[in-house]
Amino acid sequence: MASSIRVISTSNIHLASQNSDSTRKIELGPWDLQVLLLDLIQVGFVYHDHPHSNRDTVIQHLKASISSTLDYFPQLAGRLAVIEHDDYGTYSVFIHCNNAGALFIHATAEGLTISDILRPDYLPPIVWSFYPLTDAKNYECTQKPLLAVKVTELVDGMFIGVTINHALGDRKSIMHFLTCWSEIARGVGLLSKPPTLQRWFPGGTERPMRIRIPKDNEKEKERLKSPLPPPQERVFHFSKEKIAELKAKANATLSSNYKISSPQALMAHLWRAIVRNQGIDPKEEVNFKLVVDIRPRLNPPLPPHYFGNALDDGTVRMTAGELLHQEGLGKAASEMNKVVASFTEETIGSHLKSWLEDRRLLTISEMFGDAVDMDGSPTFNVYGVDLGWGKPVAVRSGPGDKSNGTITVxxxxxKGDVYAEVNLPYEIMEAMGRDSEFMDAVMPAVGFFIVKKMRSFRSYL
Known part of the structure; x- marks a missing residue:
């Protein structure tokens, strides 16, 4: 699969409106500030060629539609700004909506086809180069763009890699932007769900919020000096029917008045397979970390289209023996259910109060540890990102914030199907592929079949 990436052009995309307020500032809230040391969020979409336009026309269409979308999301065309205060080294960070521009890169991957990307069991390393700004951290974007789009031409289609600064929003917010871009690219007059840009702050906190930039985290310094490439990545596809079977199996082990969800059953199934194929001592504690959207859990709740970070995380703890017990699927899923249910307004407030006491920023080294870590959500309509010539053939996420044990769903x-990107050492991934209990719920090589089906459809056209 030898191929090289050649950049054709690089440009800045500005707001379409000429009436933008270049002096507007958006302060970062507590959840935004916590992620400043982490990687940017990346998501990629694989499309077949536009059936009725040449590629130059498509590129111009994408640029114009991004520009129009930025009118609704002016912060994405801005830059971060940092103010250092004269009180023992505290800082405040905000978004300067100065219309400095989003980055747009047009490139080509010589000789590379869609099936070259989707057919292998493991993600080809070259795919990481389809995302822009992969070497940047969120706090570095005082000069670097907050939004970058890279369109890489393939022999029979294109890969569109989108990178957005995590301090601006979580994955739900990023999906909201992509949905709005999709609507504008298809010529929708008014957005169906315009964003709410005003940031939420806990009552009684000073404005702007101040943080301390850590200078003594030696472990993180070493990691940044010699960054490791993301571990092997393999994508597993679970059909609606197989997930329903897992859910029924999990619920059969629980009392009739206690029901768990389909995603919880699926995550328990994945967690069990990972632990089972690591050969962990049954008495050893194993952890599963998940994130919870807290928009609807505050009082009053945040607007559903709040654009910013509004996530908290919780950890499920069990022994390997409990997890792998014959009733472990239901037990693990029910424990996940309990952790999610524990995020009440009171517990969220307690977490915020604790953070406000030390203003500690998250680091990748401390965030993952030895836990299996879930990111993303099966509720995100990623295959709805139709930019004017049909839905994507496949969707992937980039290398940012990925470590051993990361699951992105x-x-x-x-409808009802779920994809899970799993990052683990090769030996464990191979063992999972031979694990009949795990693989019984996995659909075979569906990505390649979709490509063949789509090719047949286009030839018919």
Whole structure:
């Protein structure tokens, strides 16, 4: 699969409106500030060629539609700004909506086809180069763009890699932007769900919020000096029917008045397979970390289209023996259910109060540790990102914030299906592939079949 990436052009995309307020500032809230040391969020979409336009026309269409979308998301065309205060080294960070521009890169991957990306069991390393700003951290974007789009031409289609600064929003917010871009690219007059840009702050906190930039985290310094490439990545596809079977199996082990959800059953199934194929001592504690959207859990709740970070995380703890017990699927799923249910307004407030006492910023080294870590959501309609010539053939996420044990989930092209990107050492991933209990719920090589089906459809056209 030898191929090289050649950049054709690089440009800045500005707001379409000429009436933008270049002096507007958006302060970062507590959840925004916590992620400043982490990687940017990346998501990629694989498309077949536009059936009725040449590629130059498509590129111009994408640039124009991004520009129009930025009118609704002016912060994405801005830059971060940092103010150092004269009180023992505290800082405040905000978004300067100065219309400095989003980055747009047009490139080509010589000789590379869609099936070259989707057919292998493991993600080809070259795919990481389809995302812009992969070497940047969120706090570095005082000069670097907050939004970058890279369109890489393939032999029979294109890969569109989107990178957005995590301090601006979580994955739910990023999906909201992509949905709005999709609507504008298809010529929708008014957005169906315009964003709420005003940031939320806990009552009684000073404005702007101040943080301390850590200078003594030696472990993180060493990691940044010699960054390791992301571990092997393999994508597993679970159909709606197989997930329903897992859910029924999990619920059969629980009392009739206690029911768990389909995503919880699926995550328990994945967690069990990972632990089972690591050969962990049954008495050893194993952890599963998940994130919870707290927009609807505050009082009053945040607007559903709040654009910013509004996540908290919780950890499920069990022994390997409990997890792998014959009733472990239901037990693990029910523990996940309990952790999610524990995020009440009171517990969220307690977490915020604790953070406000030390203003500690998250680091990748401390965030993952030895836990299996879930990111993304099967509720995100990633296959709905139609930019004017049909839905994507496949969706992937970039290398940012990935470590051993990271699981990134998103909805599949068919309603109820779920894709899970799993990052683990090669030996464990191979063992999972031979694990009949795990693989019984996995659909075979569906990505390649979709490509063949789409090719047949286009040839018919």
């Amino acid at each position: 998103f909805a599949g092209p068919e």
